[in-house]
């Protein structure tokens with residue numbers, strides 16, 4: 001039933017989008033620049049993704065509702081294809097916030113590439129209509145050369161029937177401008193099926209020095225929230241600020257690894 005609902009939702013989205021741009025019911029990262037909206041600061045020409053829709057549809061029991069129930073996306077099993085899958089989130093550009101909109105024309109003034117930086121083996125991100133397949137670090141596609149800026153991706157993970165996946169899968173992206181007008185975005189990570197270890201902010205299955213450096217980057221940063229994915233998971237307890245409470249939580253899992261990678265892929 002859930003799969004049927006998702007399929008119908010996607011179909012409705014595709015049919016309706018041309019008539020009502022921006023009202024797509026599926027989740028999307030929204031690409032812009034100048035994240036702080038303040039002119040004259042260091043991020044004026046740096047790309048970023050607005051994350052307020054990310055994990056919006058994460059409740060398997062209410063997959064179309066904006067619940068933000070989980071800090072990862074569930075995936076739904078397709079017996080026909082012997083795989084887990086989910087058809088969101090995709091990518092779009094910001095068009096309703098003048099301070100954050102990209103300036104100029106895509107593929108002329110700037111040329112955005114969406115790159116896979118890291119991915120857990122087995123997970124893939126695809127858009128078959130545009131021939132997009134992201135399955136290993138370095139895979140990428142040119143967003144600015146697509147016929148529309150609003151793009152859907154499907155995430156897939158092959159598995160035998162009846163196999164329950166209990167460990168997290170992830171893909172880490174960054175966005176670069178091959179014409180050099182804008183600086184590359186920071187990395188940002190999507191998680192599926194289960195939460196990473198608390199403190200695994202550079203999501204790779206281990207809590208170590210890389211994660212500590214990421215937390216240091218956002219130390220005492222306030223105004224954490226859905227919009228910035230809680231500063232890339234460094235606001236571990238999601239109370240709105242990155243501080244000692246988060247460092248202590250990271251410390252509880254320090255040098256711990258998810259060594260339970262026994263899920264068949």
Ligand SMILES: [Ca+2]
Pocket residue numbers: 199200201202203204205206207208210211
């Ligand atoms: Ca890590």
Ligand SMILES: [Ca+2]
Pocket residue numbers: 235236237238239240241242243245246
């Ligand atoms: Ca916190």
